[in-house]
């Protein structure tokens with residue numbers, strides 16, 4: 001995610017912090033300092049946000065390590081002010097696996113809350129601690145009480161039965177055990193949208209949701225928008241996935257194209273680009289893909305006006321390739337995640353075609369292009 005920097009690696013997964021999270025941290029410390037004039041109180045606030053941050057990271061690891069058990073890698077974990085995001089390579093296909101991956105995040109917070117409430121109960125007695133959780137009543141260890149409370153809030157928020165929250169995935173995976181995947185997603189998305197509407201009415205002060213009262217209006221409005229968008233993109237993704245079902249890459253790829261050699265000059269590549277309709281070129285050495293030269297790099301390289309510049313000097317050399325016999329639904333996530341407009345297609349290790357990303361979004365076949373809206377890159381593989 002842009003604007004994030006790495007703070008460490010745990011279990012082979014990089015953990016990133018978005019800079020706005022630091023701004024938030026600074027703001028809370030400053031607000032506390034303004035309110036109390038006490039540096040100690042400000043430091044305590046920082047400590048609390050730090051502890052919250054740890055809880056969020058552990059929540060994401062709950063998803064990531066469960067996914068790992070099913071052979072799914074996690075690219076990274078990023079902390080944003082709205083919460084953590086784990087970027088999974090893909091979601092598991094089997095409903096019971098998706099159920100476990102989704103539920104193990106909130107379960108981490110359940111464990112944390114139980115541990116805190118349990119240890120405080122040893123000191124104050126369970127009745128006293130439970131009674132202080134709600135309504136807010138302070139006991140001496142207010143730091144730990146607040147941390148328990150915020151973990152409980154995280155559980156409730158995450159288990160809302162709506163995408164992109166974990167609860168939405170739980171509902172979808174349960175439905176997918178008895179319905180086709182696409183149908184299950186549609187029903188779960190509809191449920192999420194219904195909830196978004198209720199939240200929105202509540203945010204307007206109409207008291208549409210029982211037990212919630214008008215204090216957190218702006219927050220509710222924000223959640224409503226978040227849920228509405230999440231429901232839409234999840235439904236589109238499922239639709240696309242089922243549309244790509246059992247179409248091989250060979251049927252969607254472009255097989256009429258020009259190839260560059262890594263030893264070709266950039267000037268020659270420029271001439272090729274001028275003469276034809278092709279803007280992005282695969283670079284191959286004796287038929288084996290060694291890179292891609294995209295329009296933007298070619299233009300930048302031509303602007304340098306160095307006649308002896310070679311294609312190998314300016315090409316992208318780490319490009320993912322797909323195999324012509326792969327099914328589109330299986331390569332879709334990797335291709336979208338690569339962020340490249342086109343990926344090379346190989347057969348027995350040799351370059352045979354190009355797969356432009358548009359072909360995934362509007363696959364060939366009867367009744368395909370109708371109604372497919374572009375897919376947000378963020379839609380599919382993120383666990384909040």
Ligand SMILES: [Zn+2]
Pocket residue numbers: 059060063105106158166383384
């Ligand atoms: Zn989660």
